Amino acid sequence: NAGVTQTPKFQVLKTGQSMTLQCAQDMNHEYMSWYRQDPGMGLRLIHYSVGAGITDQGEVPNGYNVSRSTTEDFPLRLLSAAPSQTSVYFCASTFTGTNSPLHFGNGTRLTVT
Amino acid sequence: TQLLEQSPQFLSIQEGENLTVYCNSSSVFSSLQWYRQEPGEGPVLLVTVVTGGEVKKLKRLTFQFGDARKDSSLHITAAQPGDTGLYLCAPKTNTGNQFYFGTGTSLTVIP
Numbered sequence: 072n073a074g075v076t077q078t079p080k081f082q083v084l085k086t087g088q089s090m091t092l093q094c095a096q097d098m099n100h101e102y103m104s105w106y107r108q109d110p111g112m113g114l115r116l117i118h119y120s121v122g123a124g125i126t127d128q129g130e131v132p133n134g135y136n137v138s139r140s141t142t143e144d145f146p147l148r149l150l151s152a153a154p155s156q157t158s159v160y161f162c163a164s165t166f167t168g169t170n171s172p173l174h175f176g177n178g179t180r181l182t183v184t
Numbered sequence: 185t186q187l188l189e190q191s192p193q194f195l196s197i198q199e200g201e202n203l204t205v206y207c208n209s210s211s212v213f214s215s216l217q218w219y220r221q222e223p224g225e226g227p228v229l230l231v232t233v234v235t236g237g238e239v240k241k242l243k244r245l246t247f248q249f250g251d252a253r254k255d256s257s258l259h260i261t262a263a264q265p266g267d268t269g270l271y272l273c274a275p276k277t278n279t280g281n282q283f284y285f286g287t288g289t290s291l292t293v294i295p
Contacts, residue, residue, distance in 0.1 A: 113287040175226025
């Protein structure tokens with residue numbers, strides 16, 4: 072049981088480049104979400120989805136796009152990377168409408184120079 | 185987004201000491217979860233509290249949900265080096281499915 076898989080683990084980008092962070096889960100969870108983690112800031116919600124075809128913004132959505140074409144996958148796109156997007160990104164999933172725990176991937180460490 | 189405050193932000197204690205960390209807000213929550221995160225990994229659930237005044241114990245960890253469901257505390261008895269990590273609270277409200285996290289308490293237990 073793989074759980075939540077994030078790729079890549081590390082990435083270095085130059086300002087203005089684009090990239091997609093991949094997230095896949097095999098637990099048939101309806102809810103998927105992306106967080107960024109910066110020192111002293113905890114986890115901040117970027118975007119989330121409650122099912123295929125449905126996405127919504129979190130606390131810090133600017134500069135990021137998402138889509139949810141399948142239950143399993145929830146990619147996060149940076150269209151034009153900025154140094155302020157240097158962070159560790161976590162994907163998480165769970166069942167909706169319950170107190171089920173969030174299952175997290177192991178994160179992607181992104182550096183934008 | 186509800187304003188979540190976790191305190192203290194950093195805590196460094198000797199093995200065997202007791203400690204308490206707090207998660208506070210002005211909002212009422214339907215439930216609250218506590219997670220622990222170790223370096224290089226994603227957070228992992230410790231406990232979910234649902235009822236106001238609820239107390240849950242997990243070995244040396246005691247979790248309490250405030251009577252008004254606006255705050256929670258985590259008490260660790262006789263801390264061990266293995267307790268080192270970032271402790272995060274994540275409340276849920278009745279208005280949505282989103283999980284928002286507090287800023288976290290970074291705990292270091294020195295052998």
